[in-house]
Amino acid sequence: MPDITLWLPENDLIRRQVLNKLTEETGELLQIVGRCLAQGVDKADPRTGKPNIEALADEIADVTAAVAWLDEVITLPPGRDARIARKLDGFREWQQLLDAAE
Numbered sequence: 001m002p003d004i005t006l007w008l009p010e011n012d013l014i015r016r017q018v019l020n021k022l023t024e025e026t027g028e029l030l031q032i033v034g035r036c037l038a039q040g041v042d043k044a045d046p047r048t049g050k051p052n053i054e055a056l057a058d059e060i061a062d063v064t065a066a067v068a069w070l071d072e073v074i075t076l077p078p079g080r081d082a083r084i085a086r087k088l089d090g091f092r093e094w095q096q097l098l099d100a101a102e
């Protein structure tokens with residue numbers, strides 16, 4: 001396979017906007033998760049005083065809404081629920097290992 005291949009951006013306006021919103025909202029979620037790691041979930045933004053846990057809840061809701069909109073516009077292949085279940089099982093198993101290591 002060549003190193004350079006042709007690719008063209010999504011040209012459907014609605015799909016592009018859905019993907020733009022998902023990008024924006026996931027970026028905002030990443031930002032607040034980073035702040036929670038750096039300052040603590042139970043602390044607040046020093047500039048605005050907004051509790052980090054409220055900002056986290058807001059951004060999770062925003063990402064959830066963006067995914068819901070994506071589901072209305074783009075038909076994804078089946079299997080999401082099974083993947084979520086597998087991931088969650090893995091996270092819980094990892095948590096047990098962490099608990100046992102403490």
Ligand SMILES: [Mg+2]
Pocket residue numbers: 025028058059062
């Ligand atoms: Mg947001």
